[in-house]
Every structure is written in C-alpha cells, then in structure tokens.
Amino acid sequence: MDSQREQLSRAVWSVLAEQGLPGLTVRAVAERAGCTTGLVMHAFAGRHELLVHARRLLHERAAESADAAEAGAAGPAERLRAVLRQAACLTPAGRERARVRVAFLAAAAGDEELAAVHRQNNRVFVRRVERLLAEAAPDLPRAQREVRARSLVALVEGLNCLAAADPATYPARAQTAALDDAVRAATS
Amino acid sequence: MDSQREQLSRAVWSVLAEQGLPGLTVRAVAERAGCTTGLVMHAFAGRHELLVHARRLLHERAAESADAAEAGAAGPAERLRAVLRQAACLTPAGRERARVRVAFLAAAAGDEELAAVHRQNNRVFVRRVERLLAEAAPDLPRAQREVRARSLVALVEGLNCLAAADPATYPARAQTAALDDAVRAATS
DNA sequence: CTGTTACCGTAACGTCCGTTACGGGCGACG
DNA sequence: CGTCGCCCGTAACGGACGTTACGGTAACAG
Numbered sequence: 001m002d003s004q005r006e007q008l009s010r011a012v013w014s015v016l017a018e019q020g021l022p023g024l025t026v027r028a029v030a031e032r033a034g035c036t037t038g039l040v041m042h043a044f045a046g047r048h049e050l051l052v053h054a055r056r057l058l059h060e061r062a063a064e065s066a067d068a069a070e071a072g073a074a075g076p077a078e079r080l081r082a083v084l085r086q087a088a089c090l091t092p093a094g095r096e097r098a099r100v101r102v103a104f105l106a107a108a109a110g111d112e113e114l115a116a117v118h119r120q121n122n123r124v125f126v127r128r129v130e131r132l133l134a135e136a137a138p139d140l141p142r143a144q145r146e147v148r149a150r151s152l153v154a155l156v157e158g159l160n161c162l163a164a165a166d167p168a169t170y171p172a173r174a175q176t177a178a179l180d181d182a183v184r185a186a187t188s
Numbered sequence: 189m190d191s192q193r194e195q196l197s198r199a200v201w202s203v204l205a206e207q208g209l210p211g212l213t214v215r216a217v218a219e220r221a222g223c224t225t226g227l228v229m230h231a232f233a234g235r236h237e238l239l240v241h242a243r244r245l246l247h248e249r250a251a252e253s254a255d256a257a258e259a260g261a262a263g264p265a266e267r268l269r270a271v272l273r274q275a276a277c278l279t280p281a282g283r284e285r286a287r288v289r290v291a292f293l294a295a296a297a298g299d300e301e302l303a304a305v306h307r308q309n310n311r312v313f314v315r316r317v318e319r320l321l322a323e324a325a326p327d328l329p330r331a332q333r334e335v336r337a338r339s340l341v342a343l344v345e346g347l348n349c350l351a352a353a354d355p356a357t358y359p360a361r362a363q364t365a366a367l368d369d370a371v372r373a374a375t376s
Numbered sequence: 377c378t379g380t381t382a383c384c385g386t387a388a389c390g391t392c393c394g395t396t397a398c399g400g401g402c403g404a405c406g
Numbered sequence: 407c408g409t410c411g412c413c414c415g416t417a418a419c420g421g422a423c424g425t426t427a428c429g430g431t432a433a434c435a436g
Contacts, residue, residue, distance in 0.1 A: 047423095099297055118353050118354070147366055165307060166306070166311070169311060227414055
C-alpha cells in the first residue's frame with residue numbers, strides 16, 4: 001500500500017521530467033505507473049495529495065542523498081563540496097531531477113501547501129549548508145556565514161534551473177567549476 | 189493593434205504572477221485585460237503565440253532595464269553590480285517578475301519554442317555579464333571570466349527562484365549582500 | 377466449498393479548457 | 407445617406423480534465 005504510493009510518486013516525477021507541469025494529469029500518472037486512475041484515487045484523496053506526497057518524497061530522497069555525500073567525504077571543505085555537488089545536476093539523471101524541481105516550484109505558485117513544503121525543504125537545506133560551512137570555515141562571523149550559505153544554496157538552485165533549460169550552456173564541467181570557485185571563495 | 193498585443197502580454201504577466209502557470213488560461217488573460225477571448229484570438233493565432241509574445245516582450249523589457257542600469261552607474265564594477273541588482277528581485281514588483289519568470293521556465297518544459305526563447309535570452313544575459321566582468325576585472329583569464337560570469341548569472345537566477353517562493357528567507361538585504369559578496373569575489 | 381470483504385478497473389458525470397463560427401455594431405467611403 | 411468591410415463580443419463545440427459511483431474479481435475466513 002505504501003509502496004503503491006511510492007510507485008505513483010515516482011510516476012509523478014517521471015511525467016514531470018518528461019512533459020513538465022502542463023502534462024501532469026492523473027491519467028498520465030496512472031498510465032506511467034501502469035495502472036488506471038481508479039488506483040490513483042484509492043491511494044490518494046485527489047490530485048493535490050498526490051502532488052504533495054511526491055514532493056515530500058522527493059525531499060526525503062534528496063536529504064538521504066545529501067547525508068550519503070556528507071558521510072562519504074573526508075574533511076570539512078570536501079564535505080561541503082560533496083553536498084553541493086550532489087544537489088546540482090551534473091548527470092542526465094540529475095538534469096531530470098532539476099526539471100522535476102522546477103515543475104514543483106511552478107506548481108507551488110497558487111498551491112499554498114506545496115509552497116509551504118518547498119519553503120521548509122529549502123530552509124532545511126540552508127541550515128545544512130550553514131553547518132557545513134561553519135565546519136569548513138570556523139573563523140567566519142555568523143552573519144557572513146549566513147549570507148554565504150544562502151549564496152551557495154542560491155547558486156546551486158540557479159545552476160539547476162539554468163542547466164535544466166539549457167544544458168549546452170551549463171554542462172557538468174561549468175557547474176563543477178562554478179561550485180568549486182564558490183566554495184573556495186566562501187571558505188576564505 | 190500592437191498596443192493590444194502588449195496589453196494582453198501584460199495581462200499574461202499579471203495572471204502568471206498571481207495564479208501561476210496552472211491559472212494561465214485564455215479566459216483568465218482576457219478577463220484581466222478587460223476584454224473577451226474573441227479579442228485574444230483575433231490578436232494572436234492561439235494560446236501558444238500569446239505565451240511566446242509575452243515571453244519575448246518580457247525579455248525586451250528586461251534588456252531595457254539592464255541597459256538603463258548600466259548607463260546609470262559610474263565605473264565598471266558598479267555597472268556590474270547595478271545590472272545584477274536590477275535582475276534580482278529586491279522589491280515586491282521584482283518578486284512578481286520573478287514568479288512570472290519561474291512560470292515561463294516551467295512552461296518552457298514541453299514547449300520547444302518557449303524553451304528556445306528562454307535559452308537565447310539567457311545567453312544574451314550571460315554575454316552581457318561577461319562583458320561587464322571583463323571591464324571590471326580586465327586581468328581575469330578568459331576561462332575564469334566565463335566561469336564566473338555564469339556563476340553570477342546562476343546566483344541571480346537562484347535568488348530569483350528562492351525569493352519568489354520564500355521571501356522571508358531571502359529578503360532584499362540578504363540578496364544584495366549575496367550579490368555584493370559575489371561581485372567582490374568575482375572581480376578579485 | 378461458500379460467503380464476505382477489500383481492492384481496483386470501468387465507465388460516466390460535470391466542469392473547464394482552447395478554439396471556431398457567427399452576428400452585430402461602427403467607422404469609411406462612394 | 408446608404409452600403410460595405412472590419413473588429414470584436416457571443417455562443418457553442420469537441421475534447422480533456424478531476425472526480426465519483428458502480429461492478430467484477432481475487433483472496434481470505436469459516
């Protein structure tokens with residue numbers, strides 16, 4: 001039952017990545033999941049709950065990925081770089097994820113619950129980057145640490161948005177170079 | 189006739205800012221413009237052309253605004269800062285514009301013509317920032333200049349996206365601090 | 377083996393969408 | 407002053423949407 005919800009949420013991601021927000025209909029999600037709209041409406045109360053669940057699950061997966069990146073890196077500065085790298089879209093799969101994020105961001109306009117989820121998720125990520133930045137640059141004043149953490153998060157978000165729409169201008173090399181440059185500037 | 193198209197495009201921006209992409213219907217645009225769908229379909233061949241025209245006009249206005257900011261600033265570094273500032277969303281009106289940009293970005297998924305317009309507009313802006321950065325930091329190698337220009341553009345884009353959804357976490361002060369910090373780091 | 381229940385596919389309903397066709401009003405020109 | 411032609415509001419059409427109600431089927435209990 002819970003695995004059905006998860007599979008449907010994955011179908012939501014798939015449809016969003018492929019057809020964008022306008023193509024995200026209950027029928028399209030059902031077809032992508034290999035079932036009918038009946039199952040979708042039995043697993044969720046409606047389209048809204050389907051979207052919210054898919055959004056929440058996406059954040060959970062992102063948090064797990066960030067945890068893994070943090071655990072797999074050696075040294076404070078390297079941990080910060082690893083977390084920012086995994087949040088960017090350096091692979092085709094990452095670019096898909098970026099398109100999904102953009103679609104959810106657009107869906108949050110006019111849907112207060114989705115907007116609240118987005119805000120919360122983003123603040124969690126900002127706090128993570130602040131913590132990693134504090135470990136990587138302990139001497140940085142608190143005010144500057146907050147500014148630079150938000151800058152790093154905004155840089156990653158911007159790279160995601162831009163690379164999702166124009167991969168040629170923002171290839172993986174350009175993104176990693178930008179991130180490395182920004183981390184170097186932020187920790188000095 | 190052309191002024192009708194412009195007024196309809198303004199109505200598109202207004203609806204996008206207020207209701208997001210899901211609320212952007214021909215009827216909603218007509219109501220916002222104070223006319224009926226008949227006039228809309230006489231001014232444009234269909235919904236698609238309406239969106240493309242509104243997107244192109246938005247870029248023209250943004251370019252004019254950037255020109256004005258560039259002309260009104262004294263000194264190379266200050267010109268760069270001024271252009272980046274006017275591209276961010278430091279005012280309520282700017283936040284509206286940011287929401288419109290996000291909506292157009294989401295609409296570009298699954299609409300190749302809108303995506304092409306977005307890519308072109310963004311590359312124009314990247315080149316502008318590269319030129320300003322070259323004037324502000326003439327000694328910067330070409331490769332690093334390209335990386336940092338893209339970083340600055342991505343930072344602005346990220347600030348727009350994040351502030352559009354969460355103005356409390358990204359107030360005007362935080363954005364200007366992030367931009368000033370980034371310009372200082374990029375020109376040194 | 378039979379009855380019951382939970383699950384989910386099927387089909388339909390009402391609404392709203394983009395688009396089209398039609399008609400009336402109004403200025404231009406003979 | 408009459409007539410023609412152009413705008414644009416009105417109304418309707420076909421289709422797709424979210425949602426709901428119903429029916430069949432398979433698994434489990436007795």
